Amino acid sequence: MTTFLGIPSVGAPVRSSPGVGHLQGSESFPTAARRALGDSQLRSNIGRATTTIRGKRARVVGEVPDWEELREAGRTLKASTMARLPELLGQLEEQVTAAGGTVHWARDAAEANAIVTRLVQATGADEVVKVKSMATQEIGLNEALEAAGISAWETDLAELIVQLGHDLPSHILVPAIHRNRSEIREIFRREMPGLGTELPPDLTDEPRELAMTARRHLRRTFLRAQVAISGANFAVAETGTLSVVESEGNGRMCLTLPRTLITVMGIEKVVPTWQDLEVFLQLLPRSSTGERMNPYTSMWTGVTPGDGPQEVHLVLLDNGRTAVLADEVGREALHCIRCSACLNVCPVYERTGGHAYGSVYPGPIGAVLSPQLTGMTGDAVNDSLPYASSLCGACYDVCPVKIDIPSILVELRAQHVEAAAASGRLPTPEAALMKAAAVSMTSPFRWRLAQRASRLGRLLARGRDGQRRIRSLPPPLSGWTGTRDLPEPPAETFRESWAREGRS
Amino acid sequence: MSAAADGTAAVPDARSEVMARIRSALGEHPPVVEVTRGYRTSGEHRPGAAELLDLLQDRLVDYKAGVTRSTADQVPATVGGLLERLAGGGRVVVPPDLPGDWTAGADVLRDDGALTSAELDRVAGVVTACAVAVAETGTIVLDAGSGQGRRALSLVPDLHVCVVRADQVVQTVPEAVARLEPRRPLTWISGPSATSDIELNRVEGVHGPRTLEVVLVTG
Numbered sequence: 001m002t003t004f005l006g007i008p009s010v011g012a013p014v015r016s017s018p019g020v021g022h023l024q025g026s027e028s029f030p031t032a033a034r035r036a037l038g039d040s041q042l043r044s045n046i047g048r049a050t051t052t053i054r055g056k057r058a059r060v061v062g063e064v065p066d067w068e069e070l071r072e073a074g075r076t077l078k079a080s081t082m083a084r085l086p087e088l089l090g091q092l093e094e095q096v097t098a099a100g101g102t103v104h105w106a107r108d109a110a111e112a113n114a115i116v117t118r119l120v121q122a123t124g125a126d127e128v129v130k131v132k133s134m135a136t137q138e139i140g141l142n143e144a145l146e147a148a149g150i151s152a153w154e155t156d157l158a159e160l161i162v163q164l165g166h167d168l169p170s171h172i173l174v175p176a177i178h179r180n181r182s183e184i185r186e187i188f189r190r191e192m193p194g195l196g197t198e199l200p201p202d203l204t205d206e207p208r209e210l211a212m213t214a215r216r217h218l219r220r221t222f223l224r225a226q227v228a229i230s231g232a233n234f235a236v237a238e239t240g241t242l243s244v245v246e247s248e249g250n251g252r253m254c255l256t257l258p259r260t261l262i263t264v265m266g267i268e269k270v271v272p273t274w275q276d277l278e279v280f281l282q283l284l285p286r287s288s289t290g291e292r293m294n295p296y297t298s299m300w301t302g303v304t305p306g307d308g309p310q311e312v313h314l315v316l317l318d319n320g321r322t323a324v325l326a327d328e329v330g331r332e333a334l335h336c337i338r339c340s341a342c343l344n345v346c347p348v349y350e351r352t353g354g355h356a357y358g359s360v361y362p363g364p365i366g367a368v369l370s371p372q373l374t375g376m377t378g379d380a381v382n383d384s385l386p387y388a389s390s391l392c393g394a395c396y397d398v399c400p401v402k403i404d405i406p407s408i409l410v411e412l413r414a415q416h417v418e419a420a421a422a423s424g425r426l427p428t429p430e431a432a433l434m435k436a437a438a439v440s441m442t443s444p445f446r447w448r449l450a451q452r453a454s455r456l457g458r459l460l461a462r463g464r465d466g467q468r469r470i471r472s473l474p475p476p477l478s479g480w481t482g483t484r485d486l487p488e489p490p491a492e493t494f495r496e497s498w499a500r501e502g503r504s
Numbered sequence: 505m506s507a508a509a510d511g512t513a514a515v516p517d518a519r520s521e522v523m524a525r526i527r528s529a530l531g532e533h534p535p536v537v538e539v540t541r542g543y544r545t546s547g548e549h550r551p552g553a554a555e556l557l558d559l560l561q562d563r564l565v566d567y568k569a570g571v572t573r574s575t576a577d578q579v580p581a582t583v584g585g586l587l588e589r590l591a592g593g594g595r596v597v598v599p600p601d602l603p604g605d606w607t608a609g610a611d612v613l614r615d616d617g618a619l620t621s622a623e624l625d626r627v628a629g630v631v632t633a634c635a636v637a638v639a640e641t642g643t644i645v646l647d648a649g650s651g652q653g654r655r656a657l658s659l660v661p662d663l664h665v666c667v668v669r670a671d672q673v674v675q676t677v678p679e680a681v682a683r684l685e686p687r688r689p690l691t692w693i694s695g696p697s698a699t700s701d702i703e704l705n706r707v708e709g710v711h712g713p714r715t716l717e718v719v720l721v722t723g
């Protein structure tokens with residue numbers, strides 16, 4: 001059943017159903033984060049990883065003289081794309097079709113899973129190879145295929161580690177960031193022999209040896225697979241060209257060797273022209289892995305006779321994206337090119353890791369994207385995500401397409417307060433304060449002003465009565481305190497404490 | 505062709521439904537956004553300039569690719585030397601239109617389009633030309649054009665020897681994009697394949713060719 005059934009107005013954007021796929025966890029962020037904070041191995045693995053990538057990124061971004069111009073181009077390209085989405089998707093469909101591909105549309109996760117399952121079944125194959133794709137994780141495609149008796153093999157090394165470990169990814173770029181080398185060796189030892197790959201008894205946990213073991217394990221699969229499933233980093237409307245950016249070559253294997261290729265892509269991934277790739281191909285690798293260019297980028301346009309897959313499909317996925325698009329502030333979250341730079345600079349992510357976010361989209365971008373895709377009801381698990389941030393602004397500073405994540409977080413907090421009020425629940429004090437602050441978030445200057453104002457409120461609270469309650473605040477927060485009491489704000493603003501700890 | 509609706513006649517098909525949702529989300533007057541392109545669309549050096557060849561070599565070596573300079577008439581000897589050293593005397597596959605003298609003396613299998621992936625897996629290496637190279641990023645682009653063959657050739661064998669002419673080397677990514685024809689199958693290669701998935705230790709050579717050797721042709 002697709003989610004639009006029962007919605008009276010045809011054409012109104014629809015949220016993703018949290019029951020299908022992996023956009024919402026089973027417990028709220030604070031609960032999951034508390035447990036993660038107790039796992040010191042996890043914290044040290046993640047801390048080491050994010051510190052390393054931050055350093056690499058800063059080095060290669062620093063050598064680009066026109067980095068800010070590229071970011072601005074990326075931002076305006078994405079904003080213009082969203083505004084022209086119907087036209088561009090129509091053009092993309094036309095071009096892919098003209099080049100011998102077939103385009104499918106999916107309203108939601110269940111529909112996308114059904115389309116892909118049907119396409120795989122039509123080939124007669126009972127297995128597929130997959131190249132890392134956030135979209136197929138989002139919709140829970142592997143589970144849907146397994147349920148239809150089709151084995152889905154992840155081929156990205158980290159995804160393989162996660163899959164063999166019966167685990168969930170914890171980072172967009174390095175999904176097995178939470179596993180160290182000895183854990184990985186144990187997973188390989190436990191799982192690979194049962195899948196037909198013999199391991200030497202003296203297999204060490206040296207990364208090169210483990211990587212070569214994965215190569216040997218996967219090569220047989222690549223040579224035999226008839227069907228591949230991929231995501232896409234970019235799709236060019238003008239030419240129908242799809243692109244996958246990767247490092248290991250598993251992407252090239254999947255995109256080249258099988259007879260049939262099925263690509264699942266969110267509707268927001270389209271870019272207007274071929275020329276636009278010159279912007280994103282510079283922004284993405286440097287922001288993502290901290291490389292001047294990633295080892296391999298593949299681009300294909302429909303079917304090329306005698307070269308690569310001869311049957312090519314593209315599944316265009318909504319699954320809540322149109323609901324995000326409907327929000328004038330929140331729609332910017334759709335500009336994300338999944339580089340993961342915002343994760344690596346986020347003080348909250350660094351301490352909790354990716355699993356605490358519950359969704360396949362962790363970190364700052366997950367905190368703004370997941371609750372918008374699934375919707376905030378006032379008591380949904382994802383309602384807590386917009387609070388999973390100290391609003392330090394580091395994510396905005398590194399984002400290659402300049403997504404103003406802090407402003408979206410504040411907007412979503414305000415919306416959450418409204419949703420909670422509408423459902424008859426009182427908002428938490430934190431939520432209430434944020435709702436008021438949202439008014440002043442339209443510019444960084446006014447935001448800082450408001451933060452100072454809120455600190456001033458603390459002094460007022462201290463001075464007035466012993467109860468440490470605030471009765472009135474200077475504008476713009478006064479509008480809110482006029483109607484009820486507020487708990488005192490923290491002594492330092494988030495930016496101040498961040499700067500004090502020397503972590504910016 | 506769009507996939508047909510699988511519901512009843514009263515239910516709109518997925519394409520119309522998603523398009524209607526987008527239009528409704530954008531409202532009647534979607535913002536008009538002007539795209540700003542203030543970035544560099546070319547570098548300060550002309551294609552093939554000596555500075556660019558040095559830069560390309562530096563970037564390639566940084567990513568653990570091998571680089572050998574060669575003059576045009578020395579290409580056969582240079583390629584032959586690399587194959588002897590790195591292909592262990594094994595068979596080498598080449599695209600149908602690779603200049604014959606480039607691999608003179610080697611045990612060469614000329615691709616006729618019928619070689620299976622399993623057969624390609626049994627050859628030791630591949631020799632190709634390229635379409636364009638980007639100095640600033642250390643990137644070589646193959647477009648399945650002259651001397652490059654189909655994509656599987658430069659993917660399955662463990663050694664890739666790629667011959668790059670000086671005039672194919674541009675400074676920036678935008679210059680490369682402008683030279684390429686998007687409807688051809690394109691592979692952008694920056695060093696051998698690599699993974700950093702295990703504790704962020706970079707390991708070169710995972711699924712693609714584990715060894716990338718670039719022959720840079722000048723003069």
Ligand code: SF4
Nearest residue numbers: 336337339340342399
């Ligand atoms: S929000 Fe920006 S920084 Fe974060 S993953 Fe997306 S593009 Fe990268």
